[in-house]
Structure formats: C-alpha cells, structure tokens
Amino acid sequence: MDTQVIVVGAGPVGLLLAGELRLGGAEVVVLERLIAPTTESRASTLHARTMELLDHRGLVEPLGNPACDVLGHFGGLPMELSGPPTRYRGQWKVPQTRLEELLASWALGLGAELRRGHEVRAVREVDERVEVEYVTEAGPGTLTGEFLVGCDGEHSTVRGLAGFAFPGTDATRELLRADVAGIEVPNRRFERTPTGLAIAARRPDGITRIMVHEFGRPAAERTAEPSYAELVGSWAAVTGEDISGGVPLWLNAFGNTARQAAEYRRGRVLLAGDAAHRQMPVGGQALNVGLQDAVNLGWKLAAEVGGRAPAGLLDTYHGERHPVGSRVLSAIEAQTQLLLGGPEVDAVRAVTAELLAYDRVRAHLGSVISGLDIRYGDEGEPFEGRRVPHLDLVTPDGSTSTTELLRPARGVLLDLSGDPRRRTELERTTAGWPGRVRLVAAVAAPDSPAPEATLLLRPDGHLAWAGDAVADPGPALRRWFGTPDA
Ligand SMILES: Cc1cc2nc3c(=O)[nH]c(=O)nc-3n(C[C@H](O)[C@H](O)[C@H](O)COP(=O)(O)OP(=O)(O)OC[C@H]3O[C@@H](n4cnc5c(N)ncnc54)[C@H](O)[C@@H]3O)c2cc1C
Structure with a gap:
C-alpha cells in the first residue's frame, strides 16, 4: 500500500x-x-x-x-x-x-x-x-x-x-460566458430583454464578465468552446450592442445539465x-x-x-x-x-x-x-444532525467558542451544565475515546445564550447528539466515534 x-x-x-x-x-x-x-x-x-x-x-x-x-x-x-x-x-x-x-x-x-x-x-x-x-x-x-x-x-x-x-438530464439550454477586455457596456445584474437574458459585471481591473442567453435557443452540441464571434452575435441579438472590438480572455458555454x-x-x-x-x-x-x-x-x-x-x-x-x-x-x-x-x-x-x-x-x-438549513438525520430527532451555531463560551481556561473548539476537527463533548459533578461523570464517560472526543466544560458567554445541555459535536460542525444534564452520551459516542478503548 x-x-x-x-x-x-x-x-x-x-x-x-x-x-x-x-x-x-x-x-x-x-x-x-x-x-x-x-x-x-x-x-x-x-x-x-x-x-x-x-x-x-x-x-x-x-x-x-x-x-x-x-x-x-x-x-x-x-x-x-x-x-x-x-x-x-x-x-x-x-x-x-x-x-x-x-x-x-x-x-x-x-x-x-x-x-x-x-x-x-x-x-x-x-x-x-x-x-x-x-x-x-x-x-x-x-x-x-x-x-x-x-x-x-x-x-x-x-x-x-x-x-x-x-x-x-443533458442540457437543453445554455449560456455563453466570457471575461472580455476592451469593452464598455453597462453593468447588468440579470437583465431580461424581449429576446434574452444579459448579465455584465465590470471588475476593478477593467475586465468585464459577460453572460448571455437567447430565449428559446437550444443548447448546442459542442466539441470545443464557442467562438468570440458567436458570443458577439448573441450579445447583439439580446442587447443590440456591438462588442466585436473586445478581446476575450477566456470563454465557454455552460448549460443546465442536471x-x-x-x-x-x-x-x-x-x-x-x-x-x-x-x-x-x-x-x-x-x-x-x-x-x-x-x-x-x-x-x-x-x-x-x-x-x-x-x-x-x-x-x-x-x-x-x-x-x-x-x-x-x-x-x-x-x-x-x-x-x-x-x-x-x-x-x-x-x-x-x-x-x-x-x-x-x-x-x-x-x-x-x-446551506444554513442543511440538517442530517432523522426528521423526528429534535437536535441530531443540526448545524452547530457559533456560541461564545467561557471555560475555566478562558474564552472560547464552538467555532474554535472545532478547529482540530475532532469530536467535542460540550458540557454546558456548569455542574462540577456532571463534569466528573462525563470525564469518566469520555475516557474511552482519547484523541477522538475532547470533553469541554463551559458556560455560555453572557450575550451568547445556550441551554444548560450536553452537546456532542461532530468534527464537521453538526450535532451528533444533545441531552439534558442527566442524559447519557455513551450510545451516541459509540455510534459516531466507535468502540471505546479498553
Ligand atoms: C469556466 C467555469 C466557470 C464557473 N463558474 C462558476 C460560478 O460562477 N459559480 C459556481 O458555483 N460554480 C462555477 N463553476 C463551477 C465550479 O468551478 C465547480 O463547481 C468547482 O470547481 C468544483 O470543484 P471540484 O473540485 O469538484 O472540481 P474541479 O474544480 O473541476 O476540479 C477537478 C480537478 O480534477 C482534475 N482532474 C480531472 N480529471 C483528472 C484525471 N483523470 N486525473 C487527475 N486529475 C484530474 C482537474 O484538472 C481539476 O483540477 C464554474 C466552472 C467553470 C469550468
């Protein structure tokens, strides 16, 4: 290997x-x-x-x-x-x-x-x-x-x-797109004319990204990128403007293949x-x-x-x-x-x-x-699979946040109960997953309200599990992080 x-x-x-x-x-x-x-x-x-x-x-x-x-x-x-x-x-x-x-x-x-x-x-x-x-x-x-x-x-x-x-499905429609130097056209976000759609955005370096689609025109079968002449023709058909004097830096066609x-x-x-x-x-x-x-x-x-x-x-x-x-x-x-x-x-x-x-x-x-609504797992589960929001936290070692805790891309068992007995109990539980799951006891910062819960964070920033101050995270730890070390 x-x-x-x-x-x-x-x-x-x-x-x-x-x-x-x-x-x-x-x-x-x-x-x-x-x-x-x-x-x-x-x-x-x-x-x-x-x-x-x-x-x-x-x-x-x-x-x-x-x-x-x-x-x-x-x-x-x-x-x-x-x-x-x-x-x-x-x-x-x-x-x-x-x-x-x-x-x-x-x-x-x-x-x-x-x-x-x-x-x-x-x-x-x-x-x-x-x-x-x-x-x-x-x-x-x-x-x-x-x-x-x-x-x-x-x-x-x-x-x-x-x-x-x-x-x-293969593309039925397409847009022609290019970065062009040496043209002066008005910026357009998504302008619809009677014949098509035109988009133009001039960058600070003077290059203009343009995109154009002629309504009803099917996607072409292409073996190479479109020519600048084709783009000039479509742009004229949709906007009535002549950009033939421009110099394309690159151009391509892209369609609605799905x-x-x-x-x-x-x-x-x-x-x-x-x-x-x-x-x-x-x-x-x-x-x-x-x-x-x-x-x-x-x-x-x-x-x-x-x-x-x-x-x-x-x-x-x-x-x-x-x-x-x-x-x-x-x-x-x-x-x-x-x-x-x-x-x-x-x-x-x-x-x-x-x-x-x-x-x-x-x-x-x-x-x-x-992508903020992406949620994995069972619809019936109230927390599992939800995205972990940014929460400012205070730990005995100083300030941190859920965002910082995820930096090493390891699991995190976040104890927000503020109860030292709960912390001791969770220390015993997580001892089986050293290097895989880190226990962090914290309280939410004053302007970052959070429930007094225990949260198990996956390395990809989604919740594996959430429970109250007496719930056992053991089954969730096994499910997401494997068998504990002996
Ligand atoms: C011209 C253009 C404009 C785009 N504009 C937008 C946009 O405005 N908005 C948007 O969301 N997306 C846009 N996209 C799409 C976006 O670029 C892609 O979604 C994104 O690049 C996907 O990333 P990727 O890593 O999956 O694939 P890619 O970025 O395509 O990377 C794939 C890599 O694999 C390499 N590769 C391929 N075959 C082999 C092989 N056999 N062996 C070794 N290496 C190989 C390629 O060289 C390439 O470096 C555009 C794409 C193009 C081509």
Missing part, C-alpha cells in the same frame, strides 16, 4: 478533502493532471454555511476581507439573503483561484502530498485496496491505496472507470464535488455544495482508514450528502426555468416576485441557497 487515501483532482474539493483527511490523521496523496493550478476565474461566491465551515478550520482570516453582498437572487429575481442567524450572512466574493491557492497551502502544510502532472487513466479494486494507473510526462505509473476519492470534476474519469451510474451519481460510494471508491453532481452553476451553489461534501466525508474516511470508525459511519456520507445534492439540483432547476425561460415564464416570475416580499419566503429560500 503506497498511501491510505488517493484523491484524484486538486480542485477546491480535492484540496479541502485532503486537508480534512490529514486533520483526521490519514495519509493522503492527491493526483492532479494539470502541471500548474488553473487561472480561469470560475466560481466567485462562497455562501454562509461554507464560510462557517472554513471558519471552523481557521481559514476565513487568511482570505483577507472578502466583499460581502446580502443581496442575492432566486432565478434572477433580487432577494435579500436571510435565514437562521449566522456570522456570515450574505454572499462572499472570493475568486476560486484564491480559494484553491489557500486550500493547497493549508493541505500541504498539514502533510498532504500533491503530485501534479499525474493524469489518472485506470482504476481497479483488488482485494483490500484500490490501484490507480496514471501517466506523467516521464511515463506511466501506479499507486495503491485503501480508498480512492474522485474529486475530478464534472467529466470525472474516476466516476466512469469505477462504474458509477450518473442519471439525470445529473447526480446514484451512489456516492462504490466499495473503496467515493465521489465528491462536481464528480458526484453536475448542475448549472447558478447562484454559486455548485462550488459550495462540493466543499460541504468534502467536510462531511473527510473525518469519516479518516476514521475508517484509522481503524476507529464504527460500522456504517462511512456509508452515512452517501446517506447525508446525496439528499442534499438532490435538493440543490431541484432548487437550481427551478431557478433555471425562471432565469432562462422566455415570455412564457413571465407570469410565474411575477408571482414568485410577489412571494419574495414575504420574510418567511426569503428566509426559507435564503436558507436553501446559503
């Missing part, structure tokens, strides 16, 4: 997963076919739940001070993003290139190994291991690991090679990010859902290869993340219809706009878009 986990793809999802695996103590090698990181600007929005998860790992501060906009949209209809209280309300503008740079240095700093210029060509599961064949400039090679995770994007090679079914892997795990091979679900990148959710996959999977897979995972833990990755992906796909499909439908959707748009005037509607849709 060369390593414990092989990750294919050093996009944002593969890099975040590599860091999470290292925090869980797993050996990880990332194979990436590109020699150097991509310079395409790609996604630029991080939503509230992703920001919370990055904060759990201390990764928000290094992002600097990204701009934040609380004005989002649903299917192009302006909507203020509200929902459950969070420190990160709104959409945070972080270029994907910057995020990838940060995640790469974080994961490498934690000991992940990144091998660039390695293109995976074959995957085989043999006995208790997975074997990967790759090619480099120097020739072919193989690598074996206990598990393999395909984070290799929407055209995932791993998905195909490992036989994952990928049901869904597919999701039927399983996120097949034996020793798993999928995460765009490899697991393909969706139109509307509202910046494509990237965010993928990053959240990585945080859900990392600690579980690390526990599995570390030999400390309880039975079935790794399968909860599919059980928890597949429904989230499927819900996002359906919300994106609704937005696509509102966005790219022609005059036939005007009436639905008008009604939706009326509904968006209601606080509860905005809070509901805002929670879906931001």
Whole structure:
C-alpha cells in the first residue's frame, strides 16, 4: 500500500478533502493532471454555511476581507439573503483561484502530498485496496491505496472507470460566458430583454464578465468552446450592442445539465464535488455544495482508514450528502426555468416576485441557497444532525467558542451544565475515546445564550447528539466515534 487515501483532482474539493483527511490523521496523496493550478476565474461566491465551515478550520482570516453582498437572487429575481442567524450572512466574493491557492497551502502544510502532472487513466479494486494507473510526462505509473476519492470534476474519469451510474438530464439550454477586455457596456445584474437574458459585471481591473442567453435557443452540441464571434452575435441579438472590438480572455458555454451519481460510494471508491453532481452553476451553489461534501466525508474516511470508525459511519456520507445534492439540483432547476425561460415564464416570475416580499419566503429560500438549513438525520430527532451555531463560551481556561473548539476537527463533548459533578461523570464517560472526543466544560458567554445541555459535536460542525444534564452520551459516542478503548 503506497498511501491510505488517493484523491484524484486538486480542485477546491480535492484540496479541502485532503486537508480534512490529514486533520483526521490519514495519509493522503492527491493526483492532479494539470502541471500548474488553473487561472480561469470560475466560481466567485462562497455562501454562509461554507464560510462557517472554513471558519471552523481557521481559514476565513487568511482570505483577507472578502466583499460581502446580502443581496442575492432566486432565478434572477433580487432577494435579500436571510435565514437562521449566522456570522456570515450574505454572499462572499472570493475568486476560486484564491480559494484553491489557500486550500493547497493549508493541505500541504498539514502533510498532504500533491503530485501534479499525474493524469489518472485506470482504476481497479483488488482485494483490500484500490490501484490507480496514471501517466506523467516521464511515463506511466501506479499507486495503491485503501480508498480512492474522485474529486475530478464534472467529466470525472474516476466516476466512469469505477462504474458509477450518473442519471439525470443533458442540457437543453445554455449560456455563453466570457471575461472580455476592451469593452464598455453597462453593468447588468440579470437583465431580461424581449429576446434574452444579459448579465455584465465590470471588475476593478477593467475586465468585464459577460453572460448571455437567447430565449428559446437550444443548447448546442459542442466539441470545443464557442467562438468570440458567436458570443458577439448573441450579445447583439439580446442587447443590440456591438462588442466585436473586445478581446476575450477566456470563454465557454455552460448549460443546465442536471445529473447526480446514484451512489456516492462504490466499495473503496467515493465521489465528491462536481464528480458526484453536475448542475448549472447558478447562484454559486455548485462550488459550495462540493466543499460541504468534502467536510462531511473527510473525518469519516479518516476514521475508517484509522481503524476507529464504527460500522456504517462511512456509508452515512452517501446517506447525508446525496439528499442534499438532490435538493440543490431541484432548487437550481427551478431557478433555471425562471432565469432562462422566455415570455412564457413571465407570469410565474411575477408571482414568485410577489412571494419574495414575504420574510418567511426569503428566509426559507435564503436558507436553501446559503446551506444554513442543511440538517442530517432523522426528521423526528429534535437536535441530531443540526448545524452547530457559533456560541461564545467561557471555560475555566478562558474564552472560547464552538467555532474554535472545532478547529482540530475532532469530536467535542460540550458540557454546558456548569455542574462540577456532571463534569466528573462525563470525564469518566469520555475516557474511552482519547484523541477522538475532547470533553469541554463551559458556560455560555453572557450575550451568547445556550441551554444548560450536553452537546456532542461532530468534527464537521453538526450535532451528533444533545441531552439534558442527566442524559447519557455513551450510545451516541459509540455510534459516531466507535468502540471505546479498553
Ligand atoms: C469556466 C467555469 C466557470 C464557473 N463558474 C462558476 C460560478 O460562477 N459559480 C459556481 O458555483 N460554480 C462555477 N463553476 C463551477 C465550479 O468551478 C465547480 O463547481 C468547482 O470547481 C468544483 O470543484 P471540484 O473540485 O469538484 O472540481 P474541479 O474544480 O473541476 O476540479 C477537478 C480537478 O480534477 C482534475 N482532474 C480531472 N480529471 C483528472 C484525471 N483523470 N486525473 C487527475 N486529475 C484530474 C482537474 O484538472 C481539476 O483540477 C464554474 C466552472 C467553470 C469550468
């Protein structure tokens, strides 16, 4: 065995997963076919739940001070993003290139190994291991690991090679998109004209990102990116403006393909990010859902290869993340219809706009878009699977918070009873999970009200269990963190 986990793809999802695996103590090698990181600007929005998860790992501060906009949209209809209280309300503008740079240095700093210029060509599961064949400039090679995770994007090679079914629908409509220098067009958020949809945003460096869709025009079958002439034609048809004098830095076409892997795990091979679900990148959710996959999977897979995972833990990755992906796909499909439908959707748009005037509607849709309503587990359970909110806490050693307690990506049993006898009792209980679960006795800071409960936090920032001051966390500790040490 060369390593414990092989990750294919050093996009944002593969890099975040590599860091999470290292925090869980797993050996990880990332194979990436590109020699150097991509310079395409790609996604630029991080939503509230992703920001919370990055904060759990201390990764928000290094992002600097990204701009934040609380004005989002649903299917192009302006909507203020509200929902459950969070420190990160709104959409945070972080270029994907910057995020990838940060995640790469974080994961490498934690000991992940990144091998660039390695293109995976074959995957085989043999006995208790997975074997990967790759090619480099120097020739072919193989690598074996206990598990393999395909984070290799929407055209995932791993998905195909490992036989994952990928049901869904192909694109029926498309948008043309480009970063263009040397044009002067008005900024447009989501402007609908009688013939189509136009979006333009000028960056401080003078480059303008434009996107255009002609109503009723079907998605083309493409083997290459569209030409600038095609984009110029569509832009003129929709806006009446001539941008033929511009210079495109890059351009592409993207459609409303909606597919999701039927399983996120097949034996020793798993999928995460765009490899697991393909969706139109509307509202910046494509990237965010993928990053959240990585945080859900990392600690579980690390526990599995570390030999400390309880039975079935790794399968909860599919059980928890597949429904989230499927819900996002359906919300994106609704937005696509509102966005790219022609005059036939005007009436639905008008009604939706009326509904968006209601606080509860905005809070509901805002929670879906931001990921703040993601909740794992049984609907009947009042607390299990809920996201852990940021709470300021006071311990005998000083101030802390739930966010800080999650930094090492370990389980935390948080005793908020303030009762020394309860603490002693919980010390005895958690003694069986050293290094896996840390007991912290604290009280809520004055402006951070919290119940006098005992909470079991999972490393991914969701609640494993909550109980009152006499409840026994033992069964939940076994269920999520395995058999106690003898
Ligand atoms: C031009 C463009 C613009 C986009 N704009 C937006 C946007 O505005 N909002 C939004 O939310 N999303 C957007 N997206 C989507 C967003 O970029 C993706 O959701 C995100 O990158 C997914 O991350 P990932 O790590 O799953 O996959 P990727 O970022 O695609 O990373 C996959 C990695 O795997 C590598 N790889 C692939 N095959 C192999 C192989 N066989 N062997 C080794 N390595 C391999 C690739 O080189 C790549 O580095 C855009 C995507 C593109 C292409």
